[in-house]
Amino acid sequence: MKLAIGIVGLPNVGKSTLFKILTKQEVPIANYPFVTIHPNVGVVAAPDERIKKIAKVIGSKEILPAVLEFVDIAGLVAGAHEGRGLGNQFLAHIREVDAILHLIRVFKDKEIIHFEGEINPLRDLETVLNELKLKDEESKEKINLLSAKPQLIVLNGEEQEAEESLLNKIKFLNYPYVLINLKEDLPEENLKKIFEAFYKLLDLITFFTANENEARSWFVKKGTKAPQAAGVIHTDFEKKFIKAEVINWEKLLEAAALAGPGQGAWQRAKQKGWLRLEGKDYVVQEGDVMVIRHS
Numbered sequence: 001m002k003l004a005i006g007i008v009g010l011p012n013v014g015k016s017t018l019f020k021i022l023t024k025q026e027v028p029i030a031n032y033p034f035v036t037i038h039p040n041v042g043v044v045a046a047p048d049e050r051i052k053k054i055a056k057v058i059g060s061k062e063i064l065p066a067v068l069e070f071v072d073i074a075g076l077v078a079g080a081h082e083g084r085g086l087g088n089q090f091l092a093h094i095r096e097v098d099a100i101l102h103l104i105r106v107f108k109d110k111e112i113i114h115f116e117g118e119i120n121p122l123r124d125l126e127t128v129l130n131e132l133k134l135k136d137e138e139s140k141e142k143i144n145l146l147s148a149k150p151q152l153i154v155l156n157g158e159e160q161e162a163e164e165s166l167l168n169k170i171k172f173l174n175y176p177y178v179l180i181n182l183k184e185d186l187p188e189e190n191l192k193k194i195f196e197a198f199y200k201l202l203d204l205i206t207f208f209t210a211n212e213n214e215a216r217s218w219f220v221k222k223g224t225k226a227p228q229a230a231g232v233i234h235t236d237f238e239k240k241f242i243k244a245e246v247i248n249w250e251k252l253l254e255a256a257a258l259a260g261p262g263q264g265a266w267q268r269a270k271q272k273g274w275l276r277l278e279g280k281d282y283v284v285q286e287g288d289v290m291v292i293r294h295s
């Protein structure tokens, strides 16, 4: 299941800086507007301690976490819907993503150029939201609306720079938000906050698969049944699905702790009766570890 997050905001607010920190890709970053023209695309592994623990008890050689794709999009300015700045091209790129990370500059550093000549995060928030709305009003078919895309507001700056009026407006509009400071780095804790916000916005849960070769995590929408979840691993698995052996990840760790010499976590879990056999109607749960049996 490929999910893409578009990093959206005014020019020169730190979008590419965030993209670089997230994806570890070297991309052009400079103190002037419209440095990014063509979108940068990269994937970011879900920060999830559980997969490491699962890999350890199963003895998996490799760890392959689920990823979200991030797209660093060109800066948006007032009038973009009429083609101002990189206007329409920019808006087309937002059309393709599943959710928006809306980055707002709250940092005051006078050395960094503000496109509007003056720092005003509340106005910037409204500018971006307004452009998305105006573009939607213009489009004939009212599907895949830009303004209806799930949106996380990320404030770039120090805590005291995020003013009450801005926070109140964000809360009033009912957007989740996270405060980060790209002048420093992105602590793991903030990366987790960003991912968790998108899990909620996109209604995602994580399940795991693990064998001696690899431990993997996968995203599915909440409410996904076992065959469709199997289809995320391999398209063939959905059609050929017979049943799934399922255990909650913590229970698997508990089984590993109880395992006798030479006994694996799976064997112990089976012996304990903790491994459930689930059929086609089973709704996958957050933190499930699954073995798919297929024809």
Ligand SMILES: Nc1nc2c(ncn2[C@@H]2O[C@H](COP(=O)(O)OP(=O)(O)OP(=O)(O)O)[C@@H](O)[C@H]2O)c(=O)[nH]1
Residues within 6 Å of the ligand: 010, 011, 012, 013, 014, 015, 016, 017, 018, 028, 029, 030, 031, 032, 033, 034, 035, 036, 037, 074, 075, 076, 107, 109, 112, 156, 157, 181, 182, 183, 184
């Ligand atoms: N002081 C300060 N400077 C920052 C911060 N984040 C980014 N910058 C600087 O702001 C400038 C613009 O950063 P970019 O990441 O290129 O901004 P952008 O939003 O991608 O810009 P465009 O691609 O032109 O739209 C660079 O000089 C960064 O080093 C921050 O938190 N504090």
Ligand SMILES: [Mg+2]
Residues within 6 Å of the ligand: 015, 016, 017, 028, 029, 035, 036, 072
């Ligand atoms: Mg950029």
